[in-house]
Amino acid sequence: MKKITQIATVALMAAFIASCADSKKDGTALLDDKKAQLEKLKSERSKTDEEISKLQAELEKLDSNAVSASKIKLVATAPVSIQDFKHYIDLQGHVDAENISYISPRGMGGQVKAVYVKQGQLVRNGQLLLKLDDAIINQQVTAARQQLEGIKTQLAFAKNLYQRQKNLWDQGIGTEVQLITSKTNVESLENQLKAAQEQVQVAIEQQRTTNVYSDVTGIADIVNIKVGEIFQGMTAMGPQIKIVNTSNLKVVSTIPENYLTRVHKGSVVEITIPDANKKITSVLSLISQAIDITNRGFVAEAKIANDPALKPNQSAVLRILDYSAPKAVVIPVNTVQSDETAKYVYLMEKSGNGRTVARKQVVTIGEVYGSSVEIKTGLKEGDQLITEGYQNLYDGQLIGTEAAR
Numbered sequence: 001m002k003k004i005t006q007i008a009t010v011a012l013m014a015a016f017i018a019s020c021a022d023s024k025k026d027g028t029a030l031l032d033d034k035k036a037q038l039e040k041l042k043s044e045r046s047k048t049d050e051e052i053s054k055l056q057a058e059l060e061k062l063d064s065n066a067v068s069a070s071k072i073k074l075v076a077t078a079p080v081s082i083q084d085f086k087h088y089i090d091l092q093g094h095v096d097a098e099n100i101s102y103i104s105p106r107g108m109g110g111q112v113k114a115v116y117v118k119q120g121q122l123v124r125n126g127q128l129l130l131k132l133d134d135a136i137i138n139q140q141v142t143a144a145r146q147q148l149e150g151i152k153t154q155l156a157f158a159k160n161l162y163q164r165q166k167n168l169w170d171q172g173i174g175t176e177v178q179l180i181t182s183k184t185n186v187e188s189l190e191n192q193l194k195a196a197q198e199q200v201q202v203a204i205e206q207q208r209t210t211n212v213y214s215d216v217t218g219i220a221d222i223v224n225i226k227v228g229e230i231f232q233g234m235t236a237m238g239p240q241i242k243i244v245n246t247s248n249l250k251v252v253s254t255i256p257e258n259y260l261t262r263v264h265k266g267s268v269v270e271i272t273i274p275d276a277n278k279k280i281t282s283v284l285s286l287i288s289q290a291i292d293i294t295n296r297g298f299v300a301e302a303k304i305a306n307d308p309a310l311k312p313n314q315s316a317v318l319r320i321l322d323y324s325a326p327k328a329v330v331i332p333v334n335t336v337q338s339d340e341t342a343k344y345v346y347l348m349e350k351s352g353n354g355r356t357v358a359r360k361q362v363v364t365i366g367e368v369y370g371s372s373v374e375i376k377t378g379l380k381e382g383d384q385l386i387t388e389g390y391q392n393l394y395d396g397q398l399i400g401t402e403a404a405r
Helices: 002-062 135-170 176-208
Strands: 073-079 081-102 110-115 128-132 211-213 218-223 241-256 268-273 278-287 297-304 315-332 343-350 356-369 372-377 384-388 399-401
Touching: 073 343, 081 218, 081 268, 081 297, 081 356, 135 176, 241 315, 268 297, 315 356, 356 399
Parallel strands: 073 399
Antiparallel strands: 073 384, 081 241, 081 315, 110 128, 128 211, 218 241, 241 297, 268 278, 268 315, 278 297, 315 372, 343 356, 343 384, 356 372
């Protein structure tokens, strides 16, 4: 019985293995059939595509107008025009006053006893601004005057004595030494008198320096001084009193040194004051003769008319005209492309068979300003410049416009 069971088991296993082998064989055959069908379809599609291409080519030969819309690239064009071209140097600047006075003491300065001006106040030329401590100088003036009066008294006495000695000498009384001595004493006192008078004048002048006056008419732009402080005129923090004369204004800017040969005195400049909403046309009135070593630029100034709306230090935008070309060919700068040999644009033209195509045109450019470029050679008035859709075009490519579609 056990032996029969073993024989049955072996028989079942053999049948299972045979069944798996047949199944594997059937799967391989199915895969091969699918691959064969795929290759057949690919071959048929390739033949179909070739036939379509041949028919399309034949159709285009028979009918020049029967061009697939998919091959036409839409573009926009504009006629090339002649116009005046101008190039400007765009700069930042500021409004400044032609006459600015930084008030300083005429002497050594001193402690402030009184302030007679406020910031923003209009002051006149010669107006008293400050009074400095004058106690010591007043004493010096008093002492100088007292000394002068003493010498005057001594001189009067000496002159009287000399006159008496001279009268006695004329009468043959007295000695020559007495006469000469009295005369010498008078001359010495006269010299002392002159020196004392000069000393009094010096003391008075020093006394006057304790009064600080404005030397221009204008607005007190800075008043940075109080009673009790020491007035020196200029400190590490800046000027203590600044007077600005706004009757003569100017705009100041720094121009990069690479423009040195392109601007000159008299160059036209368009000035915009954004805060005041003002636009002014002027000319450069001054160009500095030195290059600043820190910013590598040179200073330029343009005078502007007095205007209550304009204040010193206001921001200004300058456009200095440094190049102009009348009747120039001007196109949008973005339409100019370049390769390893030249710069070029694309024009819309008609080909020999009447089709509209893109034609590559080599150009020579001049100055560029903003979105415009001057064309020196390569274009003429009336050429149809492709202004949109010029990217990725090639010479002779079929093109069309929105209106043509």
